[in-house]
Amino acid sequence: LHVYVHYGVSDPITFNYPTQEDLKKGNDVIELLKSYNLFETEIALKKREKVLGMINKLFYEFVIEISIAQGINEEEAKEIHGNLYTFGSYRLGVITPNSDIDCIFLSPKNITREIFFNEFFLKLQQDKNVKKLQALPETYTPIIKFIYDGVDIDLLLATLPYRTLKDCPYSLDNDYIFKNQDDITVRCLNGIRVADLILSLVPNKEQFRNTLRFIKLWAKRRGLYSNILGFLGGISWALLTHTCHNHLYPNLLDAKIRKNYILFFFIIFFFFFFKLY
CATH class of the missing domain: 3.30.460.10 (Beta Polymerase, domain 2)
Incomplete structure (x- = not known):
């Protein structure tokens, strides 16, 4: 928060695009997600x-x-x-x-x-x-x-x-x-507005969706996915995923961000959690 107030929004970590090796690994990630039955027919x-x-x-x-x-x-x-x-x-x-x-x-x-x-x-x-x-x-x-x-x-x-x-x-x-x-009524309307705003700001929707599937799978398998139980729900995880995906590695595929983006995802949000509380 201190950094944001004094220096504004930081630039992404990299604007690099995926290599051929990244593209291949990206397909492996999708196959992994499919193995967990995360895609509708x-x-x-x-x-x-x-x-x-x-x-x-x-x-x-x-x-x-x-x-x-x-x-x-x-x-x-x-x-x-x-x-x-x-x-x-x-x-x-x-x-x-x-x-x-x-x-x-x-x-x-x-x-x-x-x-x-x-x-x-x-x-x-x-x-x-x-x-x-x-x-x-x-x-x-x-x-x-x-x-x-x-x-x-x-x-x-x-x-x-x-x-x-x-x-x-x-x-x-x-x-x-x-x-x-x-x-x-405001709370009801916010559901549509937030979802549309996220999609309008995402540079690559398919990359974002597969990344979000990965994060949601991680949260559900660890019992951290539930509004009712006091954890983050679907739209909250989507907002966090959008923030990192959009501002850290906007052009990379899921395979590349698997070791970089996922790591920074947890570092950033755990840092802010402890900073705030």
Whole structure:
């Protein structure tokens, strides 16, 4: 922190690109990650996309039904729709066969959190594709958890203070999107914003993803991967990985950083941990 305040952001350790030997070793790292079943198949990814489309359609129909019940005519109700967004490991592109999909509905002001956890919950109960449905409205970030056609879903809601989403003048990356929002909505929106910001700042997305897979594997095998138990969760490890990957060795592949980047990853963050505490 002292160095940052007085000297600004330091340059990367090296801008060098990988050699042919690095490229070969990089493939070995990917094979190692595959041996731990850390890559989703194309067929499974297509199924996940299909499931997200079905859930989005379900919510679209729900918004129309609620709007009409509130006295809005059908033609106008069809314009008052919500949008489904993903975040977390799915949005970052590091989903595994056992991962759930973190997603969030952005809705207009007539779809309140109470309606979401009561009436939309009932709509999910009536869907034959839904299994193990659970509503957790009192948690730090209120959530509905369920399995849809075999895919685990964690679903949030963010209600924007507009009659329709088209009336919102701000994009999700604009801080003014938080205007007149409560703390829960801010926390829900941050999931999308952080994931998108990380990806927008990463010079090589595939290198970043494979590096993150490596770090997450390390954390999980040592029992250090859990928000619930007080350890870092997925987005926290992603932020740390992004910081080192982007600022220390932005152009190197995973094999090269295996002995350099991974070492510096732990040196840097353990140094700051002990410095702060």
